[in-house]
Amino acid sequence: MIKWFKSINWYRLNRNLHRDIGYFCIGFSIIFAVSGIAVNHIADWNPNYAVERQTKQVDDSDWLTLDDQQIIQRMQSSFDLTQAVKSSFWQNKNQFEVFLDDGDTLFWDRRQHQVSYQDIEPRVILQALNKLHLNETRNAWVYFSDLFAGMLIFLALSALFMVKGKHGPAKPKSIVLMSLGVFIPAFFLFLS
Amino acid sequence: MKTKQFIAAAILLGSLVGTSQAATDFGEGVNRDYLVPVSILMASPEDYLENAVTIEGTIVGVCEHRGCWMTIASDKRFQTLRIKVKDGEMVFPLTARGKKALATGQLQALRYDLEQTREIKAHYAKEAGEAFDAASVTEPMTMYQLVPTGVSILD
Incomplete structure (x- = not known):
């Protein structure tokens, strides 16, 4: 040994x-x-996601007379988006958020007359x-x-x-x- | 030989990528027996501090950097409840926003003094684009969040 x-x-x-x-x-x-x-x-x-935001001024003077589905259509058309909608949420009476199928979101700020689009791309x-x-x-x-x-x-x-x-x-x-x-x-x- | 190397690399990469997309359940699982509507929970939160509760709702916010919290919409208009975990304990995907979630855990009370309350309310007012007068806040506040043991994100 x-x-x-x-x-x-x-x-x-x-x-x-x-x-x-x-x-x-x-x-x-x-x-x-x-x-x-x-x-x-x-x-x-953000190491997990690439997040891009774009904001546009919109003429939303008559949007409050519309129902949620119609508001969502207006928001989508502001950015020429066609993704399916998962759900939507009123944060408060001035802020409305729409969640799109691929994780992207649309956000309407009624006071600022702005719609923001947040594009999420996972860094796979x-x-x-x-x-x-x-x-x-x-x-x-x-x-x-x-x-x-x-x-x-x-x-x-x-x-x-x-x-x-x-x-x-x-x-x-x-x-x-x-x-x-x-x-x-x-x-x-x-x-x- | 090169084909074999390529296949091996593809399997390795595929398995890594696959692990990042599969999981929608976190922790020990959810228990529907404890289900309480968020509006009921928030109406008298102090009554639920001692017991496990399960909440259900649409995910309307996720921590962008660490995935360490999610905000769940209540069944009551404009109301939300935050789910918070320690960093890394569960990592909620940003792409979960808009999906339904169930979470079982313990409701936690965060009690702030007057100074902290004013700072928090000022922050929320700024986010909402509203004017804020610190003098209007005269009482300290308590906020509530759920510390989950299990979360299930429904596709």
């Missing part, structure tokens, strides 16, 4: 594992990195990546995510034993770089 143990080339085994696990993690890393950037900037933009790929990143799928993905986290820990630790000589981990440059990986997060913790 000891003989067998000693016969293993640990340096080579570590390099091979680091290489193969690294290949395996490429897809995971890209998914988490891309959606991580998207979710990080959630205050500045990014939405799917975010869903994985934020673990909305739950279930089996929890185990895959844990496995990925474990593999990242292995990649980090095995990297210490990848290179010997002047670029090894005990050299000053390597120690500085490793220390930065600890001090930068610690600095932001200190600031918070």
Whole structure:
């Protein structure tokens, strides 16, 4: 047993594992990195939907004499829309909202004499990546995510034993770089 | 070989995209036995704080960025009730607006002091394009929202 143990080339085994696990993690890393950037900037933009708004002034002087269906037709014709209508809602006596079949909405502001059209386009790929990143799928993905986290820990630790000589981990440059990986997060913790 | 690679990539991408569109049920499911019209609930909300309730109505608002809340229209004109979850616990799709939803959960009271009440009312007045006089608000208010354990969006 000891003989067998000693016969293993640990340096080579570590390099091979680091290489193969690294290949395996490429897809995971890209998914988490891309959606991580998207979710990080959630205050500045919507990572799940592209939302465009257009507003038009309308002559709505006689609209209050119409029923809801007729008002909806007028609102749709303001933007040449033909989508089916899911439902409508009076927010208050001056604001009327119409929900269209594909998630778009029309909004009539009676005081401003304006109709706004909100066009919603799901960012399909990014939405799917975010869903994985934020673990909305739950279930089996929890185990895959844990496995990925474990593999990242292995990649980090095995990297210490990848290179010997002047670029090894005990050299000053390597120690500085490793220390930065600890001090930068610690600095932001200190600031918070 | 290239065909196989293309098929593998398409399956991976398809499964990812598929997961984003399938789910219309969130959490532990809804219980119709607890169904209470929103207008009844809002007429005496303090009576319902201790019990699980289910509400039903059209979704008229969704949190655009995080999908962490939805507004449900009441059976009473101009009245709504907000459903609120912790970020990421359930993510409601923006495209759900206009669909019917059922939600089971606990009604929560948000009690504001006078200063906060004035700020909130000023915000609502601005949104509605109405004039607002802070001095007209003399009483602190309580708002109610449903913290759901289960939500079902009906297609």
